[in-house]
Amino acid sequence: MKALTWHGKHDIRCETVPDPIIEDDRDAIIKVTACAICGSDLHLYQGSVPDMHSGDVMGHEAMGEVVEVGKGNSKLQVGDRVVVPFTISCGHCFFCQRGFFSGCENSNPDKEKAKKMWGNSPAGLFGYTHMLGGYSGGQAEYLRVPYADVGPIKVPDGLTDEQALFLSDIFPTGYMAAEFCNIQPGETVAIWGCGPVGQMAIRSAYMLGAARVIAVDSVAERLALAAASGALTLNYLETDIYDEIMQLTGGRGADACIDAVGTEADPAASWDSRIDRIKVATFMGTDRPHVLRQAIHCCRNFGTVSIVGVYGGFLDKIPMGSAINRGLTFRMAQTPVQRYLPMLMDRVLKGEIDPSFVITHRATLEEGPGLYETFKNKDDGCIKVVIKP
Ligand SMILES: NC(=O)c1ccc[n+]([C@@H]2O[C@H](COP(=O)([O-])OP(=O)(O)OC[C@H]3O[C@@H](n4cnc5c(N)ncnc54)[C@H](O)[C@@H]3O)[C@@H](O)[C@H]2O)c1
Ligand SMILES: [Zn+2]
Ligand SMILES: [Zn+2]
Incomplete structure (x- = not known):
């Protein structure tokens, strides 16, 4: 065959x-x-x-x-x-x-x-x-x-x-990502990655009752498709994602944040992404977890970080201090x-x-x-x- x-x-x-x-x-x-x-x-x-x-x-x-x-x-x-x-x-x-x-x-x-x-x-x-x-x-x-x-x-x-x-x-994966967020009426879900999985997560978040979905990517067609599903879109090459999400949520952060990017985050997104890339290229690290770091910072106190983007190994510089002191819940799975x-x-x-x-x-x-x-x-x-x- x-x-x-x-x-x-x-x-x-x-x-x-x-x-x-x-x-x-x-x-x-x-x-x-x-x-x-x-x-x-x-x-x-x-x-x-x-x-x-x-x-x-x-x-x-x-x-x-x-x-x-x-x-x-x-x-x-x-x-x-x-x-x-x-x-x-x-x-x-x-x-x-x-x-x-x-x-x-x-x-x-x-x-x-x-x-x-x-x-x-x-x-x-x-x-x-x-x-x-x-x-x-x-x-x-x-x-x-x-x-x-x-x-x-x-x-x-x-x-x-x-x-x-x-x-x-990808549909079960996007759905699970949204289900992990335990979405309550009126809540805002922020989603990194408008690839196929992110797109399914946007639709699923609305199906599960989200009041608002904020979708982050840099690719025009993908952002356009996210917008067609009702998401408010942000381009990480044009805006400071953290500042923007804080502004949109009265300074609190999103009720839940979904990482639908995983280990291959775009190195152009930020300085930490570029350092990750160098570390992976020189066998000093296994993954490029910029999106996970940003999702943690953008999540409100006692909110949920839902991870469906895949990571492989040992992730550096994850802000666990932020997560534990602010009571975040982590959910993730294949x-x-x-x-x-x-x-x-x-x-x-x-x-x-x-x-x-x-x-x-x-x-x-x-x-x-x-x-x-x-x-x-x-x-x-x-x-x-x-x-x-
Ligand atoms: N958990 C599971 O069971 C499961 C199942 C399927 C896929 N996945 C994983 O989900 C992830 C997404 O899959 P996909 O098919 O949508 O892939 P994809 O590569 O098409 O989508 C990833 C998107 O992330 C965007 N991106 C890159 N850096 C970003 C950044 N800094 N901020 C925001 N967006 C950024 C890219 O532009 C791209 O549109 C992959 O890691 C894949 O392995 C997991
Ligand atoms: Zn797959
Ligand atoms: Zn079995």
Whole structure:
């Protein structure tokens, strides 16, 4: 089959690789009808995630048609149309039973590697480093889905692929980011990053009752899309974000702040961003957490900082003094997608949201490598790329 494979920093190729096969009774194989490139794929593309191997198949946002089912899987049948969560979860362990699917303790066969870095291992993920299982991803013609009696959910006929695809990741992630904020009537939520995840967080914050959303980015099209969703937008290259948020909130700060940027914050944003970049480039640091620092400072006393932008390692100069003295709550996670899927599918079916509003580019697998570059550079108005293998 054809697939997008990783070969090093800024080197994604469309290649022929072996077709996946059923390896366990609970597996299913799906013929991918739509998949997407995520901001998380950019961390791999930029070479910031360790333990990727040459030839690894990329992609963790995928949906398609079931073409083969393992003997022990009674939930799926050949011909079912399903969307697949990016988190791989057994459904039975301590964490899965409590709904913390992204903490599954059975789905990462390379647990020991993750333990060394993080103290313990989260769930395995599709197309995301051998630290998290080295599973082949969904930017391919076919995808092997482990524990396919737990993760994938059937898509009703009423929904198009484009409406259903983002239930695999960015819609649940944006929704979780807003849910973490425990939004009360009248509250203001500030969101850093107007990429696909930030866009989903803006819509979700309004769905959950925010009175006002302030959205921060520097890319014109992304700010425009945020404004179209009702957000008040701020460009960090043109304004002092802290001053502006204080002014907008009577000097208190936002009730909740969402970091939907993560480790690759733009070095042009500030001096601390530039220092972070130098530290990472010289192996003196692992991440560039400027947005997290700013979100903490911009959050009101006893407010919530919700982190869905991904960080990898040991973050420097996080203002914990500010956080503890002012009573902030921190919430964060790789999204336990399965926990949100049925409820969010229902919201899409009811027409409360059509997640396809973020799509700007549609492509074939062959066009995939070029679109990684376009998405990274935010060229050509690119916000979200959907690939139809
Ligand atoms: N927690 C999860 O489960 C989960 C799931 C999906 C994605 N993610 C993460 O969410 C993050 C966003 O993903 P995406 O697909 O939207 O990526 P993206 O790269 O398209 O979006 C990031 C946005 O942040 C903006 N940005 C950069 N520096 C900034 C700054 N200083 N202030 C404000 N905005 C700034 C960029 O211009 C860009 O628009 C990534 O870190 C990704 O890994 C997490
Ligand atoms: Zn993703
Ligand atoms: Zn589990």
